[in-house]
Amino acid sequence: MAKQTSPYDPSTEGARTDFSDQMSYGDYLSLDAILTAQHPQSDAHDEMLFIIQHQTSELWMKLAIREISAARKAIHGGDLRPAFKMLARVSRIFEQLNNAWDVLRTMTPSDYTTFRDALGPSSGFQSYQYRLIEFMLGNRNHAMLRPHAHREDITEMLKAELATPSLYDEALCLLNAEDGIEVPADVLNRDVSAPYLADDAVIAAWQKVYSDPGKYWSLYELAEKLVDFEDYFRRWRFNHVTTVERVIGFKRGTGGTGGVSYLKKMLEVELFPELWRVRTAL
Ligand code: HEM
Numbered sequence: 001m002a003k004q005t006s007p008y009d010p011s012t013e014g015a016r017t018d019f020s021d022q023m024s025y026g027d028y029l030s031l032d033a034i035l036t037a038q039h040p041q042s043d044a045h046d047e048m049l050f051i052i053q054h055q056t057s058e059l060w061m062k063l064a065i066r067e068i069s070a071a072r073k074a075i076h077g078g079d080l081r082p083a084f085k086m087l088a089r090v091s092r093i094f095e096q097l098n099n100a101w102d103v104l105r106t107m108t109p110s111d112y113t114t115f116r117d118a119l120g121p122s123s124g125f126q127s128y129q130y131r132l133i134e135f136m137l138g139n140r141n142h143a144m145l146r147p148h149a150h151r152e153d154i155t156e157m158l159k160a161e162l163a164t165p166s167l168y169d170e171a172l173c174l175l176n177a178e179d180g181i182e183v184p185a186d187v188l189n190r191d192v193s194a195p196y197l198a199d200d201a202v203i204a205a206w207q208k209v210y211s212d213p214g215k216y217w218s219l220y221e222l223a224e225k226l227v228d229f230e231d232y233f234r235r236w237r238f239n240h241v242t243t244v245e246r247v248i249g250f251k252r253g254t255g256g257t258g259g260v261s262y263l264k265k266m267l268e269v270e271l272f273p274e275l276w277r278v279r280t281a282l
């Protein structure tokens with residue numbers, strides 16, 4: 001007969017068990033707030049998946065914003081090593097977001113239509129953290145402020161970002177600070193709130209860096225970190241549009257856009273245009 005053993009009790013080796021007046025795991029992480037923040041608008045089984053997918057994406061975006069903001073500050077101060085670490089982390093965050101589409105893809109059009117109407121006019125198009133990330137990276141379109149007009153605090157925050165040099169503006173400023181490399185004054189002194197337009201002289205400046213990586217190693221590494229990040233960002237956009245086509249076909253979006261047609265147009269956006277164009281010149 002098998003010997004009867006009682007379940008192991010971790011408190012015998014000192015595991016703490018009394019949190020009546022000490023901070024516990026749930027206290028530290030505010031789990032009561034997070035785990036009671038799911039409010040499905042229907043009885044559909046898949047709506048919880050949809051909500052948690054978006055909430056976790058917003059949490060990762062919160063971290064990405066913090067890292068991009070700190071990286072931009074470090075680049076501004078010429079302190080590249082911490083900036084590299086933070087940009088590498090942002091790429092990994094987007095890799096995480098890219099992998100998360102695999103979970104959402106388990107939701108079929110039949111599943112989604114059971115609760116799509118309950119979403120009303122709400123849409124990811126109104127994600128202010130997503131818009132902030134786009135603005136920080138330099139994709140600055142004032143029309144994207146409009147869905148936030150009903151929230152003065154968010155509008156102010158997004159407008160403040162539009163008035164701040166983007167991550168790429170800071171990279172170009174550093175590029176210009178390098179001996180023997182020049183970025184045109186009209187690029188450096190541009191209206192930072194306007195969309196960035198590719199410039200041939202900036203391609204030439206990056207070309208110097210890529211033609212002699214040993215001499216310009218820090219700028220070379222910075223450029224590659226930015227390209228790496230844009231690569232992951234493009235993959236996020238592509239995964240999104242492919243999932244959308246798979247789930248709603250060519251229906252209009254709840255946000256009012258053409259849906260897939262709008263998202264395909266967004267695939268054309270280039271964040272760091274000269275870093276892609278310089279490759280043709282090498
Ligand atoms: C079945 C899943 C999804 C569908 C069918 C869907 C559909 C759409 C559509 C049609 C748009 C265009 C705007 C509109 O008219 O509504 C859009 C935009 C957007 N969605 Fe989704 N989406 C899905 C999942 C997600 C997820 C998981 C996220 C992550 C946060 C997300 C974030 C966004 C963002 C940020 C935009 C604005 C993109 C831009 O302006 O470039 N969506 N989505």
Ligand SMILES: N[C@@H](CC(=O)c1ccccc1NC=O)C(=O)O
Pocket residue numbers: 054116119122123124125248252253254255
């Ligand atoms: N735009 C989607 C709805 C949607 O996906 C959505 C709705 C509310 C909150 C987040 C969403 N995700 C991305 O747009 C649709 O047209 O079905």
